Amino acid sequence: MSDLPTELVPLSAEQHDIVELTRAFAREEIRPRARAVDEADIETPWDLWRKAAKVGITGFMLPEEFGGGGFTDVFTQVLVQEELCVGDLGIGNLLCSNGFFADPVLELGGEEQKREWLTPLTGPDTPMTSLATTEPGAGSDAASIVTTAQLMTWRAAKCLDAGLNATAEAAMAKLTASETAAYCTWAAVQTLGGWGYSREFPVEQWMRDAKLEEIEEGTSDIMRLVISRSL
Template sequence: MTVQAWPLTDEQRQIVELCRDFAVREIRPRAREVDEADVVTPMDIFRKAAEVGITDFMLPVEYGGGGLTDVFTQCLVQEELCWGDPGIGNLVCSNGFFADPILVLGTEDQRKRWLTPLAGRDAPMTALATTEPEAGSDAASIVTTATRVDGGYLINGQKAWISNAGAAEFYVVFAKTDRTQRSRGVSAFVMRKDGLRFGEPMRKMGQRAIVCREIFFDDVFVPESDRLGDEGQGFRGLMGTFDISRVILGAAAVGAARAAYEFALEYARTRKQFGVPIIEHQAVAFRLADMATKIEAARLLVQHAARTIDAGHTATGLAAMAKLTASETAMFVTWAAVQTLGGWGYSREFPVEQWMRDVKLEEIEEGTSDIMRLVISRNLA
């Protein structure tokens, strides 16, 4: 664990230690098994995380959560859990992504009804449904519709690549209430699993602990009381959620990169070639130096973005920088770890090949690296 640039409170140190211990005891021993199972959500790990407060630490106290609502603390947690395994780490904290748009757009009654059940050991799993077959990073182009009827809306359309779909009990869904508009036509709704149809689990390169499916909406009725905010406010809530989630995903990437670096460093210290440990070979030593430097730089940028959001400032461009830097750092570091281990790195004998597959998702989800560069360019001072 590196020295923190910002001092931690006692509460922050305690949750970091809790998550580090959970990663060692519960996540690392199961990571390979879960990866090879491919399309099975490890609910037992999620339940164990709920028992110790990891699934609800980010929820406000008034809804039964742990009250550690600041983005900086969420980044500390995400880094430790994803050091254990990126897929499982992201899974056990996924209720925070569901909660964000409700906190941004929801009424007090909606917050109580939908967030209070997430607290405690029996917390349901949740999902955020934005992506569609023809609408990924361009969320304003979604075509799922919400048509007004007496007392509410009928939702029709299709979502794709939805994390936890099928396993989740609660869903925040984004749909067009005005098809003549792009972003201003998007509204947000919260609903239960009942009435939704799900596709088969999607086969993925990595992060297999999080099962993704398509969701099909066929005249699914949602009462008006379950619309979040006014009509047309959904995109605003989604973008606010993205600023936070991109920074947190950046922390996840840093955690995975740290795991790969530590593994490669230990291997380089013990593996001998030409009669000496390979860490004494200049090419390997320089590669490890690059890995360590990039991880430190990525962590500082992620935590700076988190602190900026926590201070109440708009950080859209900075959040994109954090995600871009951290995800590409993780891709480089896991590649470098495989390279350092040589043939063993390419085999399933060691975990670095899995981490390399896992972190590729961080360059894609919630905005690809190309989209992040576009967001940054549009937010230059």
């Protein structure tokens, strides 16, 4: 029995370390501040950003040659963002924003452009960046559903890391994951009744956060269109 695997996908020592780091950061730093940040609405949690930068979280996606953490594979990036977003979805996404900004520079920029724009994004005093994009033209067991959504996301990430066309897999993963999150948080509010709707408890915020995932970076309707075109 001791020879049985203890994890769905074996992780390297480096992956274990970054997962443990971000899990602890989410638990000790993000979750205690999540409600206050949500209530403040338009205030940016700069203190959390600076703490994350000091331990290497904000630059973990960037290549080592520019001073980053070197976790350029999509699978590890997925693992890290999962851990951060357990603390809070909005803050977790915010702390990874430099990686999203860097991606088009890495793909399309020249060497001088990469060094000019990416090197400042590493280290303890990194600025916060953002990426503006647009699109041209454009009732089951909850635990089982969550596991399925996670595995689909991991599969899409592995396909991308292998250099495969993962457009359909990524669309399926986003659709399933976002609608699973929406269903689970809706069910949590329903289960708690009036308490679930109250701002004294975090589930109403989780439901709002989950709804955003059905809208941003490609709505669920667009994901269904992408999937249908791949069939």
